[in-house]
Each structure stands twice: as structure tokens, then as C-alpha cells.
Amino acid sequence: MPTLDPAILKWLLPDTDSLTDLLDELPLGVAVMGWDGTLLAVNKTYETLTGADRQSLVGLKCLHGLRCDYCFKGCPVLAGWKKVDARSAEANIISRNRNKVYVRLTISPILGDKGEVRGAVETVSTRATHTLEEGTAGLTGLGNLVGNSPEIQRIFTMVPAIAQTDSSVLITGETGTGKDMLAEEIHNASDRNDGPFIKVNCGALPDTLLESELFGHAKGAFTGADRAKPGRFRMAHGGTLFLTEIGDLPLALQVKLLSFLDDKVIYPLGSTKGFHADVRVIVATHRDLEEMVRQRRFRQDLLYRLNVIRLHLPPLRNRGDDIHLLQDHFLKMFQARFGKKVEGFSANAQALLEGYPYPGNVRELRNLIEYAVNFCDGKQIHTHHLPGYLLRAPAAPSPEPEPEPAGPSAAQPDVRPARTESWEEVQRRMVLDALVKTGGRKRQAAELLGWGRSTLWRKMKHYGID
Amino acid sequence: MEKILIPLLDSDVAPRFDLATDVLVVSFSRETLTMGTIKEKVVVLNNASSEAACRLALSENVRTVICAGIEAEYHDFLTWKGIKVLDDVCGPVDLVLESYLTDALEKGMCFY
Structure with missing residues (x-):
């Protein structure tokens, strides 16, 4: 078996900066730590996952840096290495943005000449937040998508082939047809399934925030930017970025997205240094993009760029x-x-x-x-x-x-407005009914609804129920 | 009398609000700028959870929660209930407390 010449390795990686540059290109979060768990080096993906910058992470104990539940469940770095071998676990972390992120961890010891543990290397990658729902066995489906009609079956048979490419995908369909789920299934079926699946709703944020959310910003880029932010494109490095409600993307950002699709480099706000992001882009919308192009609300060149593969999810009534x-x-x-x-x-x-x-x-x-x-x-x-x-x-x-899904010149199906208000009214009534039935006791009301107390609290806040 | 709550891991601020079984409740009153009385007690939760820690904060009439990692849902819940949350704070609890009592503590401070 050929052995590695340490001199060549030293020549390849002469200093810490070259090691850091190498680690930064990896689509996994990587941390190198000492024997006691003190973080010695972290890469960009690790920064992105934790939401902390590397200056604040290096020197901290890994449990304070990563904030992972595995630290309390027998992590060998804290509990001691009883058997000196690599460990892997499914865990969750809480990022500095207060999000719970579900991750897959591996921890491998770095051994000295006499077999003593000198340190450890930890890798962190995101995993899907949900498992398959109960009851899909025996049904015809793709992951969480269920259906037997010819239109849906045609999509299910196309997904494995689509997943193997890196081409952009445009998913159209009315609200509630399963566009988000289909995007996630394409990611799960692809070679990128070990990488992150990052979803951004382009309609959920104001224009000014959306740019920094998508592309990130450098420290000091604008008033209040007291730390650098990586942005969703960088978070999706090695995985898939799903832009839902792409029709709501402002024109200025459409240009920036087009530029990314051309050269795969992102430039955070206020920074001249680009980052090469290996990201597959999937977009979805319920809007008629061709009509938006005619109204000059959506760029035609971006539509052509996104419309490499188009999947149309039929409405339930069809x-x-x-x-x-x-x-x-x-x-x-x-x-x-x-x-x-x-x-x-x-x-x-x-x-x-x-x-x-x-x-x-x-x-x-x-x-x-x-x-x-x-x-x-x-x-x-x-x-x-x-x-x-x-x-x-x-x-x-x-x-x-249903019209055949086709190129950009094809007519879009009739898109009917959503009845979300109606459902909101229903849900509000459900909450009120449950509260009335239980005499205002929230714990019992939550149990009656099959929700957690915090979910009930959120809904009550949302609907303005005191 | 003002009360603050700090989830603990040994003598440090616990890295996670939802995983701390030991919670420090500090009651203090300021008599002058530098003088006052402080009482501390450590409450041991049966099962570590964000909900149990939130319940404790509410039942103890805590005014401020100092913690490291906390989920947005519980952060917003406590804020909605009028409790100030200083999160992303890490370090030995004595240093953190001292910093709070001198009005120097802010979100995101690290004392290691």
C-alpha cells in the first residue's frame, strides 16, 4: 500500500492559511480541535452552520461553539475516548440565529505516535428535518408525495433522471400542490443529498433584507452590519438552494441571480471578494412567469436560464x-x-x-x-x-x-387565487372552540387540538387571541 | 427585588437553554450604585426542556434570562411575556453575573 510522504504534504500545505483555504472549499462543516475540545480551526461551512465567525469560535470549547445536543449524550471529546475510533451521530445544534439545525456529526480522533489522542476532527453536515410521515407504506408515492394519477406518475418517473443533473429546475403549480416537497425530493434523490437543502421564500422578506439574506454581507457593509453574514447561497454550498415564490424576486436581485447562474460566484454585499458556490438552484412559483415577462416584471433572460427543466404540478381537482x-x-x-x-x-x-x-x-x-x-x-x-x-x-x-409543461412560450395553466384566508378563519375558530370547550385552559386546549403548548401560543398570538 | 435566570452547566452558562437541568435564579436589590443584596438558588429541573425553563422563569417572576443558545420560538415567547432575554452569552457564570450587575452585559458577549 503506498504511503504518504510527509514532506510532500508539507510542501502542499506549507502553513495554516493553506490548510484553512483547503478546508473552506469543503461542503461540510469541519473543525479541528485539541485533546480537550478547544477549537483550533474551523472552515467557512462550520461558520455558516453555527452562524458565528471564526475569530469568535477559535479558542472556545467545542460545546460552546457548536451548541450541539450530542455534547450531552456521550461525545467522546467530553466523556473521554474509551475506544479510539471515529464516531458518527445524528444530532441538532442551535445556531446564533436561534434556529435549530438538524445535523449529522462525525468525530475522529487524531492519534500521536504512541496511540495517544492528541486532538479530533469534527465534521458537521445538515440533514433533512423530517422523516417520512406515517402511513405511506403501500401507497404510490415519491418520498412524502403521494399520487397515482397519470400526471403525477409522469413526474415521479422523471425525478430520478432530473436529480442526476445539475441543471436548474423550475417548478410551477397552484398553491398547495406540493412544489416545496417536490424540490426536496429532487434534492434527496440527487448526489447532493449529503449537502444542505436551503429554502428561501423570495416573497417573505423586504427587498432590502433579501439581498443580504441571499448573498450575505461583509462586516461594516451597512449601518448595523456588526458582523459578516454568509448568506443562503454560501450556506447551500455543496447542496441545493430552493427559491420559492421566485416571481416575487425584485428586478435588481434577478440580475444578481442571473450573474450567479452564469459564473457560480457570489459577491456578498460590501465585499469585492467572490466565493465560488457549488449550488444547484431549484425555483418554484405559482405565478405566470411568461405573463410577468410581458409585463416587464420578470427578466426574460433569467426565465430562459431557470427554465432548463420545467415541472408542472397539477391542481388536486384535476x-x-x-x-x-x-x-x-x-x-x-x-x-x-x-x-x-x-x-x-x-x-x-x-x-x-x-x-x-x-x-x-x-x-x-x-x-x-x-x-x-x-x-x-x-x-x-x-x-x-x-x-x-x-x-x-x-x-x-x-x-x-391541463396544458403540457413546455418551454417559455407555452401558455401557463389557469392559476386560481388561494383560499388561505378561509383556512386562517377556520384555524382561528378551531383555537377558539378548543379554548371555549376547555374553559380557557390552554394546556387542555393544546391537548385537544393535538398541538404543543408553544404551537397553541403561537397560533393565539398570530390570530390576536388573548 | 429583581430576578434573573441563568441555565447552568457546572459553573458556566449552559450552551443550550433547552438542555440545562440546573438553573440558577438570582434575586437582587440595589440599595446604592455599588451596594445591594443578592440571593442565589439553583433549581434542578426533572427533565431539561425549553418549556420547563420558560415555566420556571414565569413562576419565579424573572425579569431577565441570560443564556447562550435558545430557539427563536422560546426567545419570542419570553419576550412576549415581558422577560428580557440576553442570549448568545457564554462564560463562567460569576463573570457573566458581575457584568450584568454592572450594566455591562450585552447579547453575544463571550467571557472565555
């Missing part, structure tokens, strides 16, 4: 029998989650569900069934367990023909 499949799937899921013994729907409830047009698509169906399972105290869901607005809704129109 998916035929998928509605039954999804009903059963969600019923089993919420049965298991809330520990209820609901076995099915009464004939009237079933007819009501079949006749409803589902403007909010699969998300709306899921929420309806969650509501019904919560309020059902018997074995069968009846119409009175379903939200009242279903009774007042117009019947579902006959399925409209």
Missing part, C-alpha cells in the same frame, strides 16, 4: 382518484399522530369532500382532515366534524384540461 388516496393517507397519518381511532368518513362527509373544488389543493385537503380528526370523537367523520365553509362552497367544476 388529479381524479388521487383525492381518495390522499384522504386515506392523511387520515392514517393524523390517526397515528393524535392517537385517535377514526376509521373513515360517513357517506355524506365523503360526498362533501368529493364535491369540494380545493382551491388550496393538497395542503387544504390535509388541513381539512387534520381539523376533522381533531374534532371527531367517534369512529367515523361526519359532516359536522368538517369545517362549515365546505357546506357553503360551490361544487367542484369538471376537471379542466
